[in-house]
Amino acid sequence: MKTNVYERRLPIRLAPCADELLSSWIARHAAFYATSPLAMLQHCLPDLRSLRAADLNLTEDQVVRIAHIFSIEPDTVRGMTFSDIPQSSRRMIASEPRQSCSSCRRAADGMPVILRSQFFGWRITCPLCGGTLRTTGGRDGPALFGGYHHAALMGEEMLDNEAEHGIQNWVSPSEIARLLLMRRVPTSLPAYEPSGYRVLGVIIPDLDEVMQTEVSKLPSPASPILPMCLRPALLAGVAIVQHAGPEMLRMLSGHMMGENKARFDSAIEDILDCSHQSLGSSQLHLIWGSRPLESQIKCQMGKQPPQSHG
Numbered sequence: 001m002k003t004n005v006y007e008r009r010l011p012i013r014l015a016p017c018a019d020e021l022l023s024s025w026i027a028r029h030a031a032f033y034a035t036s037p038l039a040m041l042q043h044c045l046p047d048l049r050s051l052r053a054a055d056l057n058l059t060e061d062q063v064v065r066i067a068h069i070f071s072i073e074p075d076t077v078r079g080m081t082f083s084d085i086p087q088s089s090r091r092m093i094a095s096e097p098r099q100s101c102s103s104c105r106r107a108a109d110g111m112p113v114i115l116r117s118q119f120f121g122w123r124i125t126c127p128l129c130g131g132t133l134r135t136t137g138g139r140d141g142p143a144l145f146g147g148y149h150h151a152a153l154m155g156e157e158m159l160d161n162e163a164e165h166g167i168q169n170w171v172s173p174s175e176i177a178r179l180l181l182m183r184r185v186p187t188s189l190p191a192y193e194p195s196g197y198r199v200l201g202v203i204i205p206d207l208d209e210v211m212q213t214e215v216s217k218l219p220s221p222a223s224p225i226l227p228m229c230l231r232p233a234l235l236a237g238v239a240i241v242q243h244a245g246p247e248m249l250r251m252l253s254g255h256m257m258g259e260n261k262a263r264f265d266s267a268i269e270d271i272l273d274c275s276h277q278s279l280g281s282s283q284l285h286l287i288w289g290s291r292p293l294e295s296q297i298k299c300q301m302g303k304q305p306p307q308s309h310g
């Protein structure tokens with residue numbers, strides 16, 4: 001795709017803000033030039049139907065074209081999109097901003113600035129200032145899983161490293177998140193509300209209790225973006241499984257039964273096959289595999305007991 005004389009550079013370019021999403025930057029230009037955001041995008045890329053499409057996937061040619069018209073480096077344009085985020089992490093990118101940082105919330109040139117991290121289902125802290133993120137336009141209520149804060153931060157970092165830098169340990173952290181949100185039929189309870197239980201509840205027992213009143217807030221493995229009040233539980237679960245190694249997945253399976261267990265076993269089989277090659281995982285396996293689950297969790301959480309909710 002070559003640029004031609006009709007694709008003139010914009011006479012004035014607004015500086016992008018740190019972590020700003022491409023569509024936000026284009027929308028600010030649209031306001032400046034008194035046109036619509038889509039018209040501004042299509043001035044560069046006539047074939048693109050939506051700003052969301054530009055945020056998610058841009059080819060190298062498309063990046064170069066936008067960079068040319070806005071007189072900016074292609075790497076800067078690319079870095080404003082989700083283009084480099086691997087498929088495994090993409091199901092944790094929301095379709096709209098879910099959270100924001102009260103310290104970093106701001107506008108530029110009279111227009112609101114939307115950040116990439118506002119869409120990330122694994123974030124609980126602001127990547128710019130480290131502050132706690134809050135649900136956009138909603139109430140977060142009391143923190144339910146404060147006792148897991150340290151592990152949750154570790155899980156956040158693991159998921160972020162996978163999404164932003166392609167770094168995995170013995171298994172993809174976002175795959176663990178998917179596994180942990182699978183339904184679980186508890187072996188211990190004769191009567192149960194099946195939709196209220198997830199695999200994650202084995203690792204974070206507080207979750208089972210919370211879910212009795214918050215079932216509607218549980219997302220599915222296909223769309224694992226939790227509300228901010230529940231997110232630390234999932235992040236902590238990811239960190240605990242990552243550190244424990246493959247044996248933890250087998251232990252989780254032992255807490256399930258019937259069809260439910262068969263589905264889970266089948267889901268972890270592929271993951272375990274892939275992890276056999278990893279030297280790091282076998283070392284972790286030796287360290288963690290001989291301890292009971294409760295002691296692994298306690299060790300992971302440090303000396304701090306889980307905070308009660310209510």
Ligand SMILES: [Zn+2]
Nearest residue numbers: 101104126129
């Ligand atoms: Zn911030």
